[in-house]
Amino acid sequence: MFKHLSKLSHHAAWRRQLELLLDSTGEGIYGIDLKGRCVFINKAGAEMLGYSADEVLGRNMHYLMHHSYANNDLMPVCQCQIFRAFQENKGCRVDNEVLWRRDGSCFHAEYASYPIFEEQAVVGAVVTFTDITERVEAQNIRAAAQVELERRVVERTAQLQKAHDRMRRLSAHLTTVREEERTRIAREMHDDLGAKLTAFDLELKALSYRCANDEKLTLRIESMLDLAQGAMESLRRILSDLRPGVLDHLGLWAAVEHLLGEFSQRTNVVSSLDIAPALEHVRLSKATETALYRILQEALNNVSKHSGANKVEVRVHTEGRAVVFQVKDNGRGMAVRTFNAGFGLMGIEERAWDIGARCSIDSILGQGVCIKLRLPEVLAL
Incomplete structure (x- = not known):
């Protein structure tokens, strides 16, 4: 049927049937022979290119409509996928190139090229193409909107992070002022x-x-002496809560031991302290020791008020150059969803952040709560 494709396209009866068939679609459709010359094209395709059908017939379609890239760089015939398709005996579909009109303008096009076989030999190709400019423009608009959205998200995230950092610095400052x-x-x-x-x-x-x-x-007088002694004991307790002298003079570990002793005496909760031998004579920074002491105070306060525990363990050990401070009780525990419900736990996390510690609060209902703080790069090499 396609042995004399260029001649057959000029046969009046055949051409009329072909025109009726091809003009019924809105897509551009044309056929080429092995030399790339157009042997037929439908009305939609010719109009899309700015020609009449008769002006296109017999012309090399690559040089007519597919000669350059979108940036006006020339496209060699060897790189033309329409030609390569039938030369390699396979079809192709492309949606990222442009086709050129008669007036020198181009449009984004989606095209497909398939070889035409006759007696198992390729005698040409049929090409369908569609103007997808609106689709590409819509995609570009969406892409631009996505880029703008991402830019705004990054900008807003940076603003929120800046505000968050300012609040954290303010919190740290207020903590320092409060301790002073x-x-x-x-x-x-x-x-x-x-x-x-x-x-x-x-x-x-x-x-x-x-x-x-x-x-x-x-x-x-003896009754008044008893009152005076009680007042002095209350004063010592208040002074210890405000700022324990043992923390400043003897260090954190002595202060922790003293605090646990007072806590056990006051609540009848058995407490224990396990400090790694390598840390017994180590002094941390004043801010770090104060924060750990206050965290322990808050943890013990939670134990006495909420946990129902009868045992509290404080363990301090090393992991490389890091110091790990852990407080664990055997109370009723709490559900994960309640972790952020109390200001006490939030305060513990904020104090940990202030000294650069990683804080984790783990709990299983019925198995107590474990508060662990890891202070990285604290110990000298």
Whole structure:
């Protein structure tokens, strides 16, 4: 049928049937012989290129409509996928090139080329093409919108991160200011109120010695001495909560041991402290020791108020140059979804962040809570 393809296309009856068939579609369709010359083209294809069908017939289609890339660089025939398709006896489909009109403008096109066989030999190719400019423009608009959206997301994320960092710095500053204020108040209470209570106690003891013969007065003085001793004990406890002197003078580990002892005495919860021998004489920075002490205070407060535990273990060990500080109880535990419900746990996480520690809070209902802090690169090489 295609042995004399170029001549056959000019046969009036055959050409009329072919035109009726091809003009019924909105896609551009044309056929070429082995030399790339057009042997037929439908009306839609010719109009898409800005020609009439008769003006296209017999012309080399590569040089007519597919001669250059979108950037106007010339496309050699050997790189033309339409020609390569039938030369390699296979079809192809392309949607990322342009075709050129009569007026020198180009349009984004999607085309497919398939070889025409006659007696198992390729005698030409049939090509279908469609103007996809609107689709490409829509894709470009979507891509631009996506880029703009991503830019705004990055910008907004940076703004939120900046605000978050500012809030974290503010939190750290407030924590430092609060500790300094606690230290100042504790010092003033110790120097002023502590001295007065001590003097009051001494005066009562002297008065008790002088009134030893008056039994009633002696009993009242002894009652006042008991009140004075109670006031001094309360003062010592308040001073310890505000700023424990043992933390400043003897270091974190002595302060932790003292705190656990007071906690066990007050709550009847058995406590234990396990410190790696390599850390017994190690002093951390003042801010780090203060933060770990306050974290332990908050953890013990949660144990006494919420856990129902009868045992608390504090373990401090090393992992390379890192120090791991762990507080574990055997209480009722809590569900994961409640981790962020309390300000106490949030405070623990914020204090850990302030000193550059990684904080994890793990719990299983009925199996207690484990708070672990890992301080990286703390120990010297």
